[in-house]
Amino acid sequence: MPSYVTSITCSRCNWRCDPGTIQNLCPVCASPLLVDYDLEAIDRAVTKQSIAQRPPTMWRYEEFLPVPDPRQIVSLGEGFTPLIAVGSALTELGLPNLWVKDDGLNPTGSFKARGASCGISMAKALGIKAVALPTAGNAGGAWSCYGAAAGIAVHVAMPEDAPAINHLECKLYGAQLTVVKGLISDAGKLIAKGIRENGWFDAATLKEPYRIEGKKTLGLEIAEQMGWQMPDAILYPAGGGVGLIGIWRGLLQLQAMGWVKGNLPRLIVVQAEGCAPIVKAFREGKAISEFWEGASTFSSGLRVPKALGDFLVLQAVRETGGTAIAVSDADSGAMMQLLARRTGIFAAPEGAATLTAAAQLREQGVLAPNDRVVLINTGTALKYQEALEQICN
């Protein structure tokens, strides 16, 4: 199988380069690079019917992904996670057509497996021997996992107060873990220094072009699982926001190919009240966010005070007629419990935040009673023992 990638293009200045070269940020303007495909060639090469026959992982969409040779794919069964109807179990929300995309059922227990599987596969294809990244927690675990599977060294810097299990998974996988007193932004400075000094490949969020391609499969799966229809809205808990940008780009590609008809779903950003830089920028009509001082929330994945891709997230939200909303930890904790007790879904606090947001947006009339709404649960609550102790005890 050849790759259908036509070029790597800067998300801001349109600088371009050929696929197959090692790239980080745009060499001209230091913005994220994105991957473009020959969609017509993909459309000739594969059909919805042939995809339906393939194994239930995100690699069923391999033509939409950048890996040139399937032997380079590093896979542990990630993706094609269940889309679970929950509207009838949560009637008080007034959203009968409500689904949870349960990405807790991934290797490493979070949606970060998608980005790491694609990112590490491409690192392997490009001959990279060591990668480095800062993380709020789950990305560190996921890249440590896929790095181990690929025989690629992984250097991770993580806040001290990330869930203990995130530290432990990096250690068990044999990653080099540096613990940081501070936030992911502080971890980022430390990793940048290590990269300068040691020549590691920078695998931080959006600092290489392929993590987002893995995340894109979330959008492709939602389309396929809904019978190649678009939902009306997708609620996404945004830390770095890559998943939302990925879903947006994936659905745009399907739309351009005519595989799904009609408007894109409204893409809705959910953040925590204790760290809501993108919500603030959205409300203020700004194109980029400001660094959020004193970030604090038990949704550790949302403790991202400034996202490199904030401008793309804001663009996706605005172009699709979406919105952005911040919710409290108290409400999200209550929603974790409600979701577990009514549906059996054991959602991460980040996932529960989207349920909290859905309830509020329905009350405000932003979501209509008949809207078909998908919530992204980014991980399993098994990774949030500290938060569970707060909620349950």
Next chain:
Amino acid sequence: MPSYVTSITCSRCNWRCDPGTIQNLCPVCASPLLVDYDLEAIDRAVTKQSIAQRPPTMWRYEEFLPVPDPRQIVSLGEGFTPLIAVGSALTELGLPNLWVKDDGLNPTGSFKARGASCGISMAKALGIKAVALPTAGNAGGAWSCYGAAAGIAVHVAMPEDAPAINHLECKLYGAQLTVVKGLISDAGKLIAKGIRENGWFDAATLKEPYRIEGKKTLGLEIAEQMGWQMPDAILYPAGGGVGLIGIWRGLLQLQAMGWVKGNLPRLIVVQAEGCAPIVKAFREGKAISEFWEGASTFSSGLRVPKALGDFLVLQAVRETGGTAIAVSDADSGAMMQLLARRTGIFAAPEGAATLTAAAQLREQGVLAPNDRVVLINTGTALKYQEALEQICN
């Protein structure tokens, strides 16, 4: 869809009853009841090809399962977990044809989701309002989960020293959790008292006929994922042993239908040195095991001093030419690390125990170099934070 169940039959005295009635142990001899099917009718109703088209959950085998009406199925995406080839990543083992069936990628992070999904679906079908069970940990989480999804009350008794996450998941799901100073056997006494006093349905291991049917899908999936071939050996970490009995019965059914040819795989029981009642009974040529005093291992799922289905486990092992082996926690901890670092699989200690056993059985010549060997990883290490802290720190 009608159910293809023909009768419920005692595993010891052959007492029989019709499907559709609420049953626990055999009313004559107090042994476990097993479910029989009209295999010819299943063979007429479904093909390998039609199964291949279905969603990737254990319910793709619905004809092999007892639920009479698909609307009664309580599903969160359980089953059809990945079968991952690991032989080439672990060359020093000398087993090039080695796979891990990674059941950590289930709802609730363990294979217990299979039994609970089937058991709770049947409880719902039979109109049961409250179930009760003792647990070493993961079954409690799984039944709490599916009970919550079905609106069935769940009463769980669990050892105090089960992993903290097992206590927390039961609590978040709203189960009534009783903490026991002691083992699952002590929890069992407490639950039996609650059942007598309150009329709860007894959902303890093998005390109702349907949990094992869910576990059976492990065997069906292994057959399908290997192209409807049998492996040469399956290594299973046995606490209560229901999964092994289920795999055995599932493969016998496929064999009887002619869907798989040749001999059944050797079924190999793996236990921990600190709690190995079935291994002891196997070595001593006994038909049943004795209560293991002072059970102790960090593989909490193996802390089962006496299994109700021990005689069936021993029969399955002997009839398939298998064996039974006990491994140390130190070796299993090292294997958790090796497996993570080489393959990316984040196995529960119980799963790692099967890798330890495979290495030893290969050294002893019990497994031959070209044997096709499947290890059952029963859960994710995310649920074993205490064990990880021991291994990593």
